[in-house]
Amino acid sequence: MTTATEGKKSRVISGMRPTGRLHIGHYFGALQNWVRLQNAIAPGGEGQNPEKTGHGNAVPLRGEEQRQEYECFYFIADWHALTSDYADTSCVAENTLQIMIDYLAAGLDPLESVIFQQSVIPEHAELHLLLSMVTPLGWLERVPTYKEALENVRDKDLHNYGFLGYPVLQTADIVIYSKEGAPLIVPVGEDQVSHVEISREIVRRFNLFYGFELDEALRSKSAAGLCGNFCLALGIPGNTLSMLDFPLGSEKWAEFCSRVRARILEIGIDNAIEHLKAGAVADMVKFAPVLQEPEVKLTLTPRIPGTDGRKMSKSYGNAITLSETDEEIRAKTKVMVTDPARKRRTDPGNPDVCPVYDWHKLFSTRETLKWAAEGCRTAGIGCIECKAKMADHLIEWIAPVRERRVDYEKHPGRVLDILDEGSKKARKVAKGTMERVREAVFGWQKKRKDVASGV
Amino acid sequence: MTTATEGKKSRVISGMRPTGRLHIGHYFGALQNWVRLQNAIAPGGEGQNPEKTGHGNAVPLRGEEQRQEYECFYFIADWHALTSDYADTSCVAENTLQIMIDYLAAGLDPLESVIFQQSVIPEHAELHLLLSMVTPLGWLERVPTYKEALENVRDKDLHNYGFLGYPVLQTADIVIYSKEGAPLIVPVGEDQVSHVEISREIVRRFNLFYGFELDEALRSKSAAGLCGNFCLALGIPGNTLSMLDFPLGSEKWAEFCSRVRARILEIGIDNAIEHLKAGAVADMVKFAPVLQEPEVKLTLTPRIPGTDGRKMSKSYGNAITLSETDEEIRAKTKVMVTDPARKRRTDPGNPDVCPVYDWHKLFSTRETLKWAAEGCRTAGIGCIECKAKMADHLIEWIAPVRERRVDYEKHPGRVLDILDEGSKKARKVAKGTMERVREAVFGWQKKRKDVASGV
Numbered sequence: 027m028t029t030a031t032e033g034k035k036s037r038v039i040s041g042m043r044p045t046g047r048l049h050i051g052h053y054f055g056a057l058q059n060w061v062r063l064q065n066a067i068a069p070g071g072e073g074q075n076p077e078k079t080g081h082g083n084a085v086p087l088r089g090e091e092q093r094q095e096y097e098c099f100y101f102i103a104d105w106h107a108l109t110s111d112y113a114d115t116s117c118v119a120e121n122t123l124q125i126m127i128d129y130l131a132a133g134l135d136p137l138e139s140v141i142f143q144q145s146v147i148p149e150h151a152e153l154h155l156l157l158s159m160v161t162p163l164g165w166l167e168r169v170p171t172y173k174e175a176l177e178n179v180r181d182k183d184l185h186n187y188g189f190l191g192y193p194v195l196q197t198a199d200i201v202i203y204s205k206e207g208a209p210l211i212v213p214v215g216e217d218q219v220s221h222v223e224i225s226r227e228i229v230r231r232f233n234l235f236y237g238f239e240l241d242e243a244l245r246s247k248s249a250a251g252l253c254g255n256f257c258l259a260l261g262i263p264g265n266t267l268s269m270l271d272f273p274l275g276s277e278k279w280a281e282f283c284s285r286v287r288a289r290i291l292e293i294g295i296d297n298a299i300e301h302l303k304a305g306a307v308a309d310m311v312k313f314a315p316v317l318q319e320p321e322v323k324l325t326l327t328p329r330i331p332g333t334d335g336r337k338m339s340k341s342y343g344n345a346i347t348l349s350e351t352d353e354e355i356r357a358k359t360k361v362m363v364t365d366p367a368r369k370r371r372t373d374p375g376n377p378d379v380c381p382v383y384d385w386h387k388l389f390s391t392r393e394t395l396k397w398a399a400e401g402c403r404t405a406g407i408g409c410i411e412c413k414a415k416m417a418d419h420l421i422e423w424i425a426p427v428r429e430r431r432v433d434y435e436k437h438p439g440r441v442l443d444i445l446d447e448g449s450k451k452a453r454k455v456a457k458g459t460m461e462r463v464r465e466a467v468f469g470w471q472k473k474r475k476d477v478a479s480g481v
Numbered sequence: 482m483t484t485a486t487e488g489k490k491s492r493v494i495s496g497m498r499p500t501g502r503l504h505i506g507h508y509f510g511a512l513q514n515w516v517r518l519q520n521a522i523a524p525g526g527e528g529q530n531p532e533k534t535g536h537g538n539a540v541p542l543r544g545e546e547q548r549q550e551y552e553c554f555y556f557i558a559d560w561h562a563l564t565s566d567y568a569d570t571s572c573v574a575e576n577t578l579q580i581m582i583d584y585l586a587a588g589l590d591p592l593e594s595v596i597f598q599q600s601v602i603p604e605h606a607e608l609h610l611l612l613s614m615v616t617p618l619g620w621l622e623r624v625p626t627y628k629e630a631l632e633n634v635r636d637k638d639l640h641n642y643g644f645l646g647y648p649v650l651q652t653a654d655i656v657i658y659s660k661e662g663a664p665l666i667v668p669v670g671e672d673q674v675s676h677v678e679i680s681r682e683i684v685r686r687f688n689l690f691y692g693f694e695l696d697e698a699l700r701s702k703s704a705a706g707l708c709g710n711f712c713l714a715l716g717i718p719g720n721t722l723s724m725l726d727f728p729l730g731s732e733k734w735a736e737f738c739s740r741v742r743a744r745i746l747e748i749g750i751d752n753a754i755e756h757l758k759a760g761a762v763a764d765m766v767k768f769a770p771v772l773q774e775p776e777v778k779l780t781l782t783p784r785i786p787g788t789d790g791r792k793m794s795k796s797y798g799n800a801i802t803l804s805e806t807d808e809e810i811r812a813k814t815k816v817m818v819t820d821p822a823r824k825r826r827t828d829p830g831n832p833d834v835c836p837v838y839d840w841h842k843l844f845s846t847r848e849t850l851k852w853a854a855e856g857c858r859t860a861g862i863g864c865i866e867c868k869a870k871m872a873d874h875l876i877e878w879i880a881p882v883r884e885r886r887v888d889y890e891k892h893p894g895r896v897l898d899i900l901d902e903g904s905k906k907a908r909k910v911a912k913g914t915m916e917r918v919r920e921a922v923f924g925w926q927k928k929r930k931d932v933a934s935g936v
Contacts, residue, residue: 186617468570473575477893
């Protein structure tokens with residue numbers, strides 16, 4: 027199927043909350059994928075750019091054929107940090123700086139991606155406010171992660187208006203980077219799919235209110251039959267209008283429009299247009315979406331448990347940050363849990379249930395992997411040996427990231443300059459979107475033109 | 482008591498939703514009072530300005546002694562119009578223009594008051610977002626007008642996130658015009674007092690999170706006793722800290738701060754400071770409110786029922802707008818309801834229960850009032866006569882307002898220019914406030930200074 031989106035570069039948008047330094051769980055759960063998307067070369071240009079290193083600050087050497095596949099927007103969600111940490115914000119600025127350093131060290135490149143700070147772009151807040159008007163409370167109350175957090179988080183009071191509206195703000199963050207005809211892609215893990223789903227619903231509703239128009243001709247005296255066909259085509263049960271209602275006064279008209287909108291929300295805009303075409307009344311509607319519906323790009327992330335086998339998290343103290351020293355890495359990995367069934371050195375183990383082996387898969391060479399798996403299963407090697415080898419590879423992997431990190435850490439002013447530059451770029455895009463959005467909602471450009479021309 | 486607010490001009494802030502042309506109910510319910518506040522002369526300057534006409538566009542002739550008592554901010558709440566009318570915004574721009582004309586015609590003066598449009602000041606949306614983080618859901622769910630609207634409004638779906646957040650946006654609208662040390666006054670009718678009350682609560686909470694600091698000395702090894710006294714002074718039950726907890730780690734410290742905050746929220750900041758002074762530990766806290774708590778100025782408004790005796794409302798068709806013609810006024814007043822007990826011309830009536838007499842009180846001279854009351858009670862005059870006389874006075878009253886209205890209506894471009902000018906002024910103030918607010922929440926100015934100086 028040919029669509030209007032062909033030929034337009036897709037946009038990718040994602041962000042993280044500045045709650046502390048990033049760890050290797052963040053890297054393999056998201057950052058690695060962000061860098062991949064940033065460095066992806068559009069089809070037709072593969073393999074033509076051997077100098078592309080895949081790491082930050084390499085000057086891009088692409089020609090026309092070697093263009094980036096995606097236009098990437100990556101941000102630091104400092105407003106989102108407030109939804110739960112409003113009571114103590116003393117670390118947010120420092121964390122923002124640190125996470126920016128992590129972004130850069132991990133390979134996000136300000137020449138390739140727009141890297142920015144959410145809270146310096148007030149347009150996000152403005153769109154959030156507008157979206158809030160059309161977002162049913164029930165949708166928000168039913169978000170699985172919302173209910174989970176209310177039940178599980180005990181040390182913070184999350185019963186706040188802002189926390190309930192988290193998905194609305196997230197929607198604004200994403201769709202403010204809408205570009206007409208360009209797919210808007212959100213790379214997420216499985217647990218985040220429902221967030222993008224609610225964003226799609228909110229956008230659909232917004233577009234239906236502000237991007238959808240019924241031809242006023244349907245109000246006219248002779249349009250009773252046409253309106254009937256219209257309702258029939260959409261399957262709106264029981265046309266409540268009678269011949270005597272035409273021409274439709276503003277109240278009846280508003281009621282008719284609202285019933286049509288409600289029905290289209292039910293069946294989806296694409297289906298609605300198909301039905302209207304089949305009923306030969308499609309020319310009675312104009313639909314020009316104001317915002318782009320975001321699409322999920324499911325990220326399959328490798329398993330990377332914490333040193334204690336639980337989910338990796340700073341608060342569990344089971345994580346390795348991207349700035350960890352060799353000594354810290356050795357100390358932390360030395361005490362990692364392994365296959366609990368392997369109690370003695372002479373017991374054979376099962377690498378498939380061993381966190382250390384999960385980490386081997388990410389950092390070690392093929393040879394080491396084979397050595398570790400076989401050695402474990404045959405009790406040919408001990409866990410201490412196995413962990414030490416894994417630590418060697420982990421250190422080898424982390425060294426260049428950490429080196430770049432240390433370098434940026436020495437120049438925090440430069441890092442903030444880079445962030446400011448990115449925010450400036452992002453804001454330009456956000457402003458453009460808000461101009462369209464404001465016009466769709468309030469129509470002042472049209473109004474002012476009318477006023478100027480004396481209409 | 483001497484307070485820091487002495488000598489600073491109070492600020493007045495109020496707004497209306499652009500839902501249609503204003504009627505005389507709006508005028509006597511709010512606008513008249515706005516104009517009065519705008520024209521009030523500060524104590525010490527009364528009566529020294531005979532040229533002050535009390536009506537728009539009069540060049541102010543005040544000297545130093547004749548300064549305005551209040552700095553007034555009046556706005557058109559077009560975002561608020563969306564909370565309930567999101568599904569059809571086609572009239573909001575036109576209504577905004579018309580309400581601005583009403584403002585000017587009624588006597589709001591752009592040289593005396595800052596008259597502006599809410600939606601062109603994105604800082605309101607930004608503050609709304611920040612306030613939303615600290616606003617408990619329960620506070621919003623318990624607002625009486627919210628519950629009432631959900632129960633009574635049948636033709637619109639109000640179960641939206643934005644509608645629930647109405648009081649948060651309203652709070653932002655008000656307190657973004659905070660000025661340190663200057664009282665912030667909201668003129669409201671009795672039914673709106675609860676809205677200002679919730680604004681005060683939100684501001685208090687916000688100030689406590691972002692304007693309140695405990696001295697870090699309380700964490701130190703030797704501070705266990707001091708902390709005990711601190712808890713005692715505030716009446717925090719059961720000091721849960723033991724000697725062994727000192728010096729307080731970041732978690733224990735955060736917990737302590739949060740308990741202190743919760744307690745101060747309960748007893749109020751002023752009481753808290755008194756208690757801390759009494760306990761000789763007041764120097765352990767720093768409190769610098771970020772936003773001003775708004776104060777209610779209760780407006781006693783005259784009774785002005787609609788022509789049918791119900792509440793005056795455009796949707797009931799029982800209102801007289803400020804642009805009504807003589808003929809329309811005569812036609813509408815001719816069919817006004819009167820004392821229902823006065824069935825025949827010869828029955829004596831009771832002016833105290835007659836809507837027409839309520840209107841007489843607003844528009845007629847003392848002589849006419851006497852004539853109407855006596856004539857009614859003695860059946861000396863008929864209702865038709867009485868209404869016609871009232872209409873004469875109403876027309877006399879409305880004529881100059883309407884004349885100004887017609888004049889502005891001819892120059893909508895000029896009206897929009899005036900509005901834009903006002904919005905520019907308001908935005909400057911709002912930007913200033915947001916700079917302070919952002920610093921209080923995120924502290925980037927301090928952070929950047931530290932970064933620049935290599936801390």
